[in-house]
Amino acid sequence: MAKLISTPKVVRKLVVVFDISSSTAILEDLIRTENYIAWQRVLGELKRFMWSEHLGKTQMYKFLGDGWILLFDDEEISGDRLIKLLRNLCAKYDELFRKHVASILSNMPTNIGLTFGADEGSLVEITMNQQKEYVGRAINVAARLQSATKGIGEPSPGVLLISNNAFARIKLRVKNETVECDLENVAGGSKYRVRKIRIAEPNEAIEAA
Numbered sequence: 001m002a003k004l005i006s007t008p009k010v011v012r013k014l015v016v017v018f019d020i021s022s023s024t025a026i027l028e029d030l031i032r033t034e035n036y037i038a039w040q041r042v043l044g045e046l047k048r049f050m051w052s053e054h055l056g057k058t059q060m061y062k063f064l065g066d067g068w069i070l071l072f073d074d075e076e077i078s079g080d081r082l083i084k085l086l087r088n089l090c091a092k093y094d095e096l097f098r099k100h101v102a103s104i105l106s107n108m109p110t111n112i113g114l115t116f117g118a119d120e121g122s123l124v125e126i127t128m129n130q131q132k133e134y135v136g137r138a139i140n141v142a143a144r145l146q147s148a149t150k151g152i153g154e155p156s157p158g159v160l161l162i163s164n165n166a167f168a169r170i171k172l173r174v175k176n177e178t179v180e181c182d183l184e185n186v187a188g189g190s191k192y193r194v195r196k197i198r199i200a201e202p203n204e205a206i207e208a209a
């Protein structure tokens with residue numbers, strides 16, 4: 001059983017969840033040809049790149065297997081900085097995909113790139129087994145928004161879905177569109193209105209490969 005060694009406290013965070021499109025298909029392809037080390041290189045270099053973008057341990061909260069949960073103090077992250085970071089992440093992933101993976105895949109996936117979901121709000125921070133853990137609605141909403149990028153009626157790679165609350169809180173001033181999503185298992189998630197922002201154009205990696 002996990003050992004709780006601190007008193008829970010409430011912190012306010014901007015939560016960004018991102019996912020690598022077609023990651024399962026890519027990894028299975030690489031495993032069939034015994035090239036899975038290429039995927040390890042992609043993930044390792046992407047993590048090091050995020051460190052170089054001045055993300056610390058708190059901000060790079062959790063690796064999900066094909067993406068990360070990023071946490072930011074919402075009073076310290078500006079809209080401009082967030083968009084720049086996400087655009088840099090998209091460009092870096094495209095670079096790594098072309099460098100390590102594209103030339104050895106047997107089947108090229110249709111969707112290549114990163115998808116993003118973001119929300120802002122209070123999280124409960126606890127320490128378990130000497131690790132900080134967080135629970136709260138903002139993480140759930142950000143994860144559901146990232147998943148909802150697949151149902152927006154256009155290529156999902158390069159798309160950020162961000163809650164209206166987070167959009168206003170960090171003062172985003174970029175081209176956006178209001179869309180409705182159905183967020184499963186989220187209170188008030190039926191026809192949930194959010195902002196859609198295209199961070200990067202889709203399929204850049206396919207064209208470059």
